[in-house]
Amino acid sequence: xxxVLNNVSYRYPGTNQGLSNVxxxxxxxxxxxxxxxxxxxxxxxxxxxxxxxxxNEGSILLDGDDLSKKPVHLRNVGMVxxxxxxxxxxxxxxxVAYGLKLRKVSKDERMQRAQELLELVSxxxxxxxxxSKLSGGQQQRVALxxxxxxxxxxxxxxxxxxxxxxxxxxxxxxQIRTLQKRFNATTLMVTHDQEEALTMAxxxxxxxxxxxxQLATPHEIYQRPATSAVAEFVGLSTIFAGTVxxxxxxxxxxxxxxxxxxxxxxxxxxxxxxxPEHVVGDPxxxxxxxxxxxxxxxxxxxxxxxxxxxxxxxxxxVLAEAHTVAANSISxxxxxxxxxxx
Numbered sequence: 001x002x003x004v005l006n007n008v009s010y011r012y013p014g015t016n017q018g019l020s021n022v023x024x025x026x027x028x029x030x031x032x033x034x035x036x037x038x039x040x041x042x043x044x045x046x047x048x049x050x051x052x053x054x055x056n057e058g059s060i061l062l063d064g065d066d067l068s069k070k071p072v073h074l075r076n077v078g079m080v081x082x083x084x085x086x087x088x089x090x091x092x093x094x095x096v097a098y099g100l101k102l103r104k105v106s107k108d109e110r111m112q113r114a115q116e117l118l119e120l121v122s123x124x125x126x127x128x129x130x131x132s133k134l135s136g137g138q139q140q141r142v143a144l145x146x147x148x149x150x151x152x153x154x155x156x157x158x159x160x161x162x163x164x165x166x167x168x169x170x171x172x173x174x175q176i177r178t179l180q181k182r183f184n185a186t187t188l189m190v191t192h193d194q195e196e197a198l199t200m201a202x203x204x205x206x207x208x209x210x211x212x213x214q215l216a217t218p219h220e221i222y223q224r225p226a227t228s229a230v231a232e233f234v235g236l237s238t239i240f241a242g243t244v245x246x247x248x249x250x251x252x253x254x255x256x257x258x259x260x261x262x263x264x265x266x267x268x269x270x271x272x273x274x275x276p277e278h279v280v281g282d283p284x285x286x287x288x289x290x291x292x293x294x295x296x297x298x299x300x301x302x303x304x305x306x307x308x309x310x311x312x313x314x315x316x317x318v319l320a321e322a323h324t325v326a327a328n329s330i331s332x333x334x335x336x337x338x339x340x341x342x
Contacts, residue, residue: 001088001187002025002026002027002028002061002062002063002186003025003049003060003061003062003154003186004024004025004026004059004060004061004062005022005024005025005045005051005058005060005061006023006058006059006060006061007021007022007023007057007058007059008021008022008023008045008056008057008058008059008060009021009022009056009057009058009164010044010048010053010056010057012044012267015288017039017041017210018041018044018210019041019044019045019048019056019206019210019211020210020211021058021211022041022045022207022210022211022212023056023212024045024188024205024212024215026154026186026187027184027186028184028186029181029184029185030131030186030187030202030203031177031180031185031187031189031200031201031202032187032188032189032201032202032203032204032205032215032321033070033189033190033196033197033200033203033204033205034046034189034190034191034195034205034207035057035190035191035192035197035204035205035206035207035233035234036206036207036208036233037208038333039041039209040207040208040209040210041207041209041211042207043158043190044210045188045207046156046158046188046190048060049067049077049156049188050072050075050077050079050153050156051067051071051072051075051208052072053190054068056068062075062076062077062154063153065338067095070295073102075151076150076153076154077146077152077153077154077155077156078099078146078148078149078152078154078155078156078185079147079156079157079158079280079328080140080143080144080147080154080155080156080157080158080160081143081158082158082159082160082162082163083163084136084139084140084143084163085143085329086131086139086142087131088130088132090119090131090218091127091128091129091130091131092123092126092127092128092129092130092131092134092142092232093114093115093118093127093128094114095112095116095131095142096113096114096117096118096142096145096146096149097110097111097113097149098146099146099149099150100113100114100149100150101273103150105193107209109151113325114127114145114149114150115127117145117146117148117149118142118145120145120178120179120182121141121144121145121175122141123138123141123142123145126138128341129139130167130178130259135168135237136163136164136165136168137164137168137171137172140161140163140164140172141172141175142162144160144176144179144300148179148183148185151183152185153186154185154186154187154188155180155183155186155187155188156187156188156189157176157187157188157189157190157191158190159189159190159191159192160172160176160189160191161173161176161193161196161208162191162192162193165317167198169175173196173199173200173298177200189201193245194234194235197218198218198221199218199221201218202217203216203217203218204216204217204218204227204234204265206221206222206230206234207276208229208233213226213227213229213230214227214230221234222234222235223338224338225273225338225340226340227340227341228271228273228340228342229342231271231273231338231340235275236275236276236306236319237273237275237276237319238273238274238275238276238279238316238317238318238319239271239272239340240252240271240272240314240315240316241253241269241270241272242257242269242270242272243267243268243269243270244261244265244266244267244268244270244273245266246261246262246266247260247261247262248260248296249261250270250339252272252274252314253313253315254311254312254313254314255267255291255311255313255314255335257270257272257289257337258288258289258330258334259289259332259334259337259339261339264341267298268341270339270340270341271333271339271341271342272337272338272339272340273337273338273339273340274318274332274336274337274338275336276306276319276320276321277321277334278332278333278336279309279318279320279321279330279331280328280330280331280332280333281309281320281322281325281326281329282325282327282328282329282330282332283330283331284330286329287333288331288332288333288334289331289332289334289337290329290330290331291309291311291329291330291331291332292311292312292329293310293311293312293316293327293328293329293330294309294310294328295307295308295309295311295325295327295328296308296309296310296317297312297317297332298325303323303324304321304322304323305321305322305323305324306319306320306321307319307320307321307322307325307327308320309327309330318330
């Protein structure tokens with residue numbers, strides 16, 4: 001059961017906001033997380049798939065069936081909202097069974113199914129309780145059980161953990177992923193939390209201004225971003241504009257760095273990126289791409305200290321990490337430098 005968005009475009013009436021030619025294919029059992037800054041179009045994408053918004057160009061296919069003209073209740077998708085959207089007048093089991101009731105499943109069968117799902121999310125003993133008596137984490141698990149109860153062809157997750165305290169987020173993140181794999185659910189998740197996306201998703205879609213910038217595995221998104229916009233949004237990095245000098249050299253203006261430039265020619269404009277964990281403090285004598293300077297702002301993060309290193313003539317500080325900070329110089333290992341074309 002695959003979910004395919006093919007050249008999907010959409011405009012909110014009277015605005016330039018929406019989506020432009022977005023193509024994403026989600027394979028059976030795969031979880032794709034969509035991330036991007038506010039206004040990037042990620043929530044619009046989810047609304048179009050669910051049917052909460054309509055009127056898009058392009059096609060949205062679920063198992064080969066075009067959803068674009070189908071009303072919400074005929075799309076056979078399960079959705080978990082950030083706000084849970086549980087029914088306060090129904091108890092926990094009745095909430096889970098609600099979708100089955102709409103599908104005319106007998107009471108005995110739907111309550112049995114609800115109890116099975118509640119056991120899977122470790123809430124079996126809460127079946128007769130009012131949802132208002134549950135914690136936020138418990139309510140979110142009820143919402144997840146309700147979405148899965150109908151055996152949906154696709155599961156949609158809208159900022160599923162955003163309203164929860166950090167302490168419960170990690171536990172629920174793992175539980176959602178475990179259940180998603182168990183049900184082999186084809187899943188589209190929208191989140192603003194990069195860590196959530198990188199740890200839960202099989203692939204990550206990065207969006208900006210209604211356009212898809214990159215769709216790739218979490219490792220590739222982080223290690224090999226397609227553009228400087230992706231690099232700036234995903235994780236932390238230092239990016240300098242530069243010009244290719246030859247096959248092994250890029251001129252950053254304040255200095256030249258040694259790094260392979262294959263596929264590019266002399267005079268090409270590039271962006272050089274390096275992650276803070278790859279910057280070497282107080283490198284050995286003769287290390288390539290060594291720069292002298294001084295440490296600026298330091299931020300103690302427990303396991304590491306993140307700090308700004310100030311290089312004379314550079315347009316910005318270099319972000320670096322170390323267990324302790326006493327650096328008078330830093331270096332950029334060539335194997336950790338990434339060159340981006342735009």
